[in-house]
Amino acid sequence: MQSFFEKRTTALDTSQPSIRHLQDLIRHRTPVAIQVSGVGELEGTLHWQDIHYLALSQDEGRPLTLISRAAASTIRALG
């Protein structure tokens, strides 16, 4: 339940270190582990991020899993 002014353009703030950190993980297809609240740890590679979700590929042949940012407790590169 929040104010939305979504007709205005909204964009990720790339001045935030975390946005850039995630952008690097996406660019390099780095394997990651994401702790998802109430679900457990999901592994895969990130394909994109937006202000609401992270898109995780858990298997090359399977559709992307959208992970709500609000439910993603921790994110770390594997290896």
Add this chain to the structure above:
Amino acid sequence: MQSFFEKRTTALDTSQPSIRHLQDLIRHRTPVAIQVSGVGELEGTLHWQDIHYLALSQDEGRPLTLISRAAASTIRALG
């Protein structure tokens, strides 16, 4: 507890990849699995999304289930 200016028109920001991703799942009636916090995984097809909820049809004959976006941890297409 948040600021609301709801008399102004609010709309989904279709420049966000996740909004478009969900819009595709709705348009193609793709079977999806949604992890709902404290409830578990719900399966069905999405009928619409708005800024607060996703409307899931779990059974063609049954009424829609509104899933709060805040409670939807992960969303993925099945198959």
Add this chain to the structure above:
Amino acid sequence: MQSFFEKRTTALDTSQPSIRHLQDLIRHRTPVAIQVSGVGELEGTLHWQDIHYLALSQDEGRPLTLISRAAASTIRALG
């Protein structure tokens, strides 16, 4: 912890499908089941909604239960 400008009038955004969907459930006194985080499923009829809460009548003779929107994971009509 959020910005509040509550002296300005705030109103539900009736252009949102979910607000209208809930308004229909209220108008028709449709029996509903609401999954409440940490509580379980509550059944009854909705009497009103505002930006913070849903007001559920679980028993005609008992006082309304206010359910925080933030805690209502899913809402569905019964039957």
Add this chain to the structure above:
Amino acid sequence: MQSFFEKRTTALDTSQPSIRHLQDLIRHRTPVAIQVSGVGELEGTLHWQDIHYLALSQDEGRPLTLISRAAASTIRALG
């Protein structure tokens, strides 16, 4: 992590039915039961509400318990 402009005056929006409903419970010292996430059900009488907390008196002789609105899943009058 949210925007705060707290030097501006902020006030409860008394046009919201839930704010008025709670105000009535406070005025009449109605015994209430509040489901608090991760804590369970607390009973007592409400002394005040503000935009962040509900102040519950569980025992006349004991200090007030501040309950975060974000953690209060349901609120209902007893009896």
Add this chain to the structure above:
Amino acid sequence: MQSFFEKRTTALDTSQPSIRHLQDLIRHRTPVAIQVSGVGELEGTLHWQDIHYLALSQDEGRPLTLISRAAASTIRALG
């Protein structure tokens, strides 16, 4: 994931009863018990509050514990 205009000065809204209530607990070094979501009850004295955290001293000799306001379900004075 929220809007931040943090270069503007932000301050606690001391017109809110809860902010003043906590300020009193800090000023008088009143022993408090804070229910923290997923952690349990922490006891100590509050040293300061800001818009994001409460700073709890659990032991005079130990460093402060920052408790996220979002995770603090209930706060009450002891005794």
Add this chain to the structure above:
Amino acid sequence: MQSFFEKRTTALDTSQPSIRHLQDLIRHRTPVAIQVSGVGELEGTLHWQDIHYLALSQDEGRPLTLISRAAASTIRALG
């Protein structure tokens, strides 16, 4: 689901005691323990903070763990 105006510059509000407290922990590489909702306690040293995440080094040789601020219930220096 929130309003984003992220093309405007956003910065941490260093007038907040908690932001400065965390900045000190980062600067001095103080070992910390962070309670993460649904995960448990993580230990390490903080490398940076932004408005969305804390970056924790759990092991000098391993990649950073991003911890969502929303999931970090408590933060305390060790020792």
